[in-house]
Structure formats: C-alpha cells, structure tokens
Amino acid sequence: MLLKNIRIFTLAPAQVKKTNLRITGSVISAEGPSLKPLKDEKVIDLEGKLVLPGFVNAHTHLYSSLSRGMPMPAEAPSNFLEILEKIWWKLDIALDEQTIYYSALAGAIEAIKCGTTTLVDHHASPSSIKGSLDLIKKAMKQVGMRGVLCYEVTDRGGKKKRDEGLAENERFIIANKTDEYFRGYVGAHAAFTMSDESLALCGEMAAKHKTGVHIHVSEDLSDVKDAEEKYKSTVVGRLKANKILKKETILAHCVHLTPAEFKTSLENECWLMHNPRSNMNNRVGYAKVHQFGDKLALGTDGFPADMLEEAKFAFHKKRDSRIEDNIDYVKLITGGQKLISDIFGKNFGTIKKGSVADLVVMNYNEPTPMVKDNLLGHYLFGMQSSNVESVMVGGKWVMKNRKILGLDEKKILAKSQQAAKKLWKKMEKMS
Ligand SMILES: [Zn+2]
The missing domain is CATH 2.30.40.10 (Urease, subunit C, domain 1)
Incomplete structure (x- = not known):
C-alpha cells in the first residue's frame, strides 16, 4: 500500500x-x-x-481499567500501603476471567484511540492466575495491539499463589517466543512483598529464558524501609543480590533511588520507567528523572494509555518542581519504542x-x-x-x-460496564 x-x-x-x-x-x-x-x-x-x-506505554496495568469511577473505601487510604490494601489488592483479588478480559478489552480500545500501539503490561489477578495472560492477549489481539505481558509474582498470597504466578509467566514466555505481536516477561510485584527466595526465582527464570524482570522499584518510601529494616539493604541492593538487574529488566517508578542505586541500575543497563501521573496521584514523591540515564521511558501505570498526556504531566511536574537539572524529553518520550525494539528485535519508533x-x-x-x-x-x-x-x-x-475496525465498540463498552458493576459489587462485599 x-x-x-x-x-x-x-x-x-x-x-x-x-x-x-x-x-x-x-x-x-x-x-x-x-x-x-x-x-x-x-x-x-x-x-x-x-x-x-x-506510541508505547512502557509500564501499565490493564487490570485496573474497570476501576474508573469506582466507589472509594469509606475510610480514605492515608498512605501508599493503604492505597494498595484498601483499593488495588481488593480489586485484583475480585477479578475473574470475565472481568480480566473486559478490563483488557476496554483498556486496549482506549489505548488505540490514543495512538498507543504497544502496551508493556504488568498483571495481577490472584483468584484467577493460570491463563490470565492469555485472556489479556485475546482482548488485545481483538483490538489489534502489540503487547509485552507478565504476571506479578508476590508472596502476598502465600507460596502456592507465588508459584502459580511464576508458572504463568513461564508458560506465556515460552508460548510467545516467536509471536509476531506478543512477548512474555517475568513479572514481579515489588521487593517489599517478596522474599529473597521469590526474587531469586524471578531472576533465575529471566536468565533461563533470556528475558527481563518487570518490577516496581522504590515507588514509595515503604519499599525502601522494608529493605532497610528486614534485609539491611537497599531495594536495588536486594534486586542485584538476587540477579534481577540485567539489560532487559524494567524498573518502574524508581522514585526513591539513592545515587548509589541509580549507579548500580545504570551499570547493569536496566530500563527505568517514569510514571508521573500515578506518582502524583499516589503522592509518593517526585522521581529524579534527570538521573534515569539513557534507557528511560514513560508508563501510565494503569491510567489511560494516553502517552501525549503522560508526556505533558512529566513536563509540567518538572517545571513545577523548580528542579534545575535537565531532562532529555526526547529520550523519555521515545524510550518506549526503543524498549520494544530491543524486545522484538525489530525497528520501532522510526x-x-x-x-x-x-x-x-x-x-x-x-x-x-x-x-x-x-x-x-x-x-x-x-x-x-x-x-x-x-x-x-x-x-x-x-x-x-x-x-x-472489526469490533462493535458500543456493544463491548456496554458489556464492560456490566463487568465493572459486578467487580465493584464483589469488592463491596469484601470490605
Ligand atoms: Zn505499576
């Protein structure tokens, strides 16, 4: 053509x-x-x-697509851990096959409307782990998108669920090694919900399959404190000790990294993701984006995959912070395309x-x-x-x-509204 x-x-x-x-x-x-x-x-x-x-959304969560307008907990969360406990860890437990699928479908439709053609997704659905990545792939394929998917491994639900998470990653990685549109990664929630053993298992799996680990890093100070108090270490120190740091690995947020942790992450050639809207919304602090190095990109962390808007937030947050150090916005904006060029071994972004x-x-x-x-x-x-x-x-x-093309958007959104209602009701019963 x-x-x-x-x-x-x-x-x-x-x-x-x-x-x-x-x-x-x-x-x-x-x-x-x-x-x-x-x-x-x-x-x-x-x-x-x-x-x-x-456009490429380099760190996001399709599973949160049905949360828009959701009733908030009676007692508002007062910090990041409470935001997880009262909102997201209820929502992900409430997800079943149908709501996983409609979350992904609604999120993918919105992404394409914003010109976002690839999502690097980080999924969690502890009550429905096995096959969950296939449901997301099915929905994204229906819309015509490209995806890099993983399941977030954590100790939150005990060893059995941790192992199911690991198995889901491995199954999806193997099944999509040569897929034209999809790749698997090893997902890990965050160091503060994972033992050294669990982190090491993720590191081993990434090495075995020549891929990376996709993990939240020092998003909030609670992650930093956990590493200090329980392990006498830094977050990045724990990741390094458990062989997570490598050139394919994706570190999301990185709000509270110390200069030494930046140095270690950069020496190991990891990707560092900036998530300005989410960081502002969760009030976790402002990442030192000027120290992110050359392998940096933007992710919406569950917000709609509008990369133009995310770039604007990154820019205005920086302006408002009055920090003088320069950010290379071109690198930040085009980083996601470089990331998927590495992952798929093809040229994107040009x-x-x-x-x-x-x-x-x-x-x-x-x-x-x-x-x-x-x-x-x-x-x-x-x-x-x-x-x-x-x-x-x-x-x-x-x-x-x-x-x-090829789908009835109105009909799908009507169904996703029904799915959202069901999800919210289920969450209400949990409180
Ligand atoms: Zn995230």
Whole structure:
C-alpha cells in the first residue's frame, strides 16, 4: 500500500517532512517524495496529515481499567500501603476471567484511540492466575495491539499463589517466543512483598529464558524501609543480590533511588520507567528523572494509555518542581519504542525503510510554523490524542477515522460496564 501526501513527524531524529510511504507486509518498504504507485497498489492520499510512530506505554496495568469511577473505601487510604490494601489488592483479588478480559478489552480500545500501539503490561489477578495472560492477549489481539505481558509474582498470597504466578509467566514466555505481536516477561510485584527466595526465582527464570524482570522499584518510601529494616539493604541492593538487574529488566517508578542505586541500575543497563501521573496521584514523591540515564521511558501505570498526556504531566511536574537539572524529553518520550525494539528485535519508533509499520495518522493543524527545531513545543503544548485519526499496527489498519475496525465498540463498552458493576459489587462485599 502507498500512503501518499503525508508528513512524517518524529522526535528522534527530529524531522517533519513531506513524503510518501510504501508499506509491504508488516514493514515500511520505501519512503520518498517521488514514490509512484506500483501496478495494482492501493493508494491512500492522507492530504498532508502527520504520520508518527505508534506510541508505547512502557509500564501499565490493564487490570485496573474497570476501576474508573469506582466507589472509594469509606475510610480514605492515608498512605501508599493503604492505597494498595484498601483499593488495588481488593480489586485484583475480585477479578475473574470475565472481568480480566473486559478490563483488557476496554483498556486496549482506549489505548488505540490514543495512538498507543504497544502496551508493556504488568498483571495481577490472584483468584484467577493460570491463563490470565492469555485472556489479556485475546482482548488485545481483538483490538489489534502489540503487547509485552507478565504476571506479578508476590508472596502476598502465600507460596502456592507465588508459584502459580511464576508458572504463568513461564508458560506465556515460552508460548510467545516467536509471536509476531506478543512477548512474555517475568513479572514481579515489588521487593517489599517478596522474599529473597521469590526474587531469586524471578531472576533465575529471566536468565533461563533470556528475558527481563518487570518490577516496581522504590515507588514509595515503604519499599525502601522494608529493605532497610528486614534485609539491611537497599531495594536495588536486594534486586542485584538476587540477579534481577540485567539489560532487559524494567524498573518502574524508581522514585526513591539513592545515587548509589541509580549507579548500580545504570551499570547493569536496566530500563527505568517514569510514571508521573500515578506518582502524583499516589503522592509518593517526585522521581529524579534527570538521573534515569539513557534507557528511560514513560508508563501510565494503569491510567489511560494516553502517552501525549503522560508526556505533558512529566513536563509540567518538572517545571513545577523548580528542579534545575535537565531532562532529555526526547529520550523519555521515545524510550518506549526503543524498549520494544530491543524486545522484538525489530525497528520501532522510526519511519524509514525496514521499520515496523506501527503508525499513527494525526489530524493536527498547527497554528504556528512547525520546523525541525520546535517539534517538542508542538508535541507538549499542542498535539492531543483526540487528533489521532487512524492507527496501523504491523502494516494493518486497526483504526480508521476513529473507528476501530472489526469490533462493535458500543456493544463491548456496554458489556464492560456490566463487568465493572459486578467487580465493584464483589469488592463491596469484601470490605
Ligand atoms: Zn505499576
């Protein structure tokens, strides 16, 4: 297919240029202003609209999609641990096969509407562990998304459930080793809900399958305190001792890392994720993003997968903090695409010959000149997810003119509302 009359918009490299794009199979096979249609080739004239690489949400939780508008506990949680205990650890226990599926489906629909083509998800459903990642994959596939999935291993529910979590990760990793759209990771909740033995088992599994561990790190000071008091260590120190730190590993939040912990994480080439909206909402503190190194990315941590909005939050939180150290926003914004390039061993995040055709068509009409040097200004102050018009994943259109192809969105959302009601009722009975 030939996409005619487009404007490529990328931040790395910084470019906005009029051109044409040829898609063959799942990849971009040619790019150039003088490309002419081949015989029998489908030609789509995009009338000068912007084409961007698909956005990547590098740390999220689809399982929280049905929590929007949920009644809050009678007594409001007063700290991070209480937020987990009173809200999220009730919600995840209440999830069953149906609600896991509709959480994933509702979240995936919203993601595609925001131009997010890949989710790096971290799942928990202690009452329904086995096969849970397949349910998420099924829902994401239905929408046409790409995913990197894992189940969060924890000691919270005892050894049996911990082992079920480990087994679910391994099963999914093996089943998806060569899948075109999905990969498995080793999920781990956080050091403060895991013994050294449990952390080590995750480290071993990641080594065995040449993958990484996806874990929450020092999101709140309670994680730091736990490592100090119970293990006379730091959080990163425990992860290192249990062989979790490696180049594939994803460390989410990293709000309270010390300079020494940053050094260790960076020396081991881990990915560090910034989750500004969630950190602000949970009032856990402001991460030292300027110390995150070169392998950093943005994740919404369960908020809708609107990566433009997450970038804006990252930017304005930094401004408001009055911290002078610079953040490389281009690296932060494009990091997720680099992460999945590593994971899938293909080129994401660029629009050139050989890149995977995960593309977003945006109907953004700039009111001021848009040139190579001010793209970030347009990205952070102008472009919105409502400008996303069409989305392509792996060379196939999954959304056209804001309509997701091949599914009845209204019908699905009506069902997800029913599923949410059921979930909330179940949680109410638990309190
Ligand atoms: Zn998270």
